[in-house]
Amino acid sequence: DIQMTQSPTTLSASVGDSVTITCRASQYINNYVVWYQQKPGKAPNLLIYGASTLKSGVPSRFSGSGSGTDFTLTISSLQPEDFATYYCQQSHSTPRTFGQGTKVEIK
């Protein structure tokens, strides 16, 4: 199975800050990475697929990059609605696996 190691576990930031979350795959997965946002009590919401392609309607302050084994999600200029938990997931092979999640909280 492909392991997805996500860091940090928790990130404290202020509105307007730029933050970066990293995800490392245990083996080469090309660009088969997806990022989701999850708010308390809600299902995850797709943000980015193919490592860097924004889902339609997702604000441009979200961006993804990386290929191979190392990937990042960057949120530039954090907005109040961005405080949530973020997960990476590999879509390279089954079983699909997720990172442990990163909670972005208000400093």
Place this chain on the structure above:
Amino acid sequence: QVQLMQSGAEVKRSGASVKVSCKPSGYTFTGYAIHWVRQAPGQGLEWMGWINPVNGNTKYSQKFQGRVTITRDISASTAYMEVESLTSEDTAVYYCARDWTGTFDFWGQGTLVTVSS
């Protein structure tokens, strides 16, 4: 618009089984695979398995192989996920999600399954 509607919350005793349904709308049921993902309280996301609605082919996480069964009813345009021999560790929110090129682009609202002893 695409929606995946799941069945309601369940409370079960240890050792029992639970079956959760997922009824998509807004697209052709057989056009996309359905995956099941669970989330224990305060924990992360855990992939359980998936089904191809066209032919009923399934694949499961090794962790759940033999204890989880995913099925579908084409006439009802509904997918199902059954977990047997429940323990307290199965207490979680169970989600179904639509597969679009390996990405889970639409999710159900989640079904809370609580297992009590």
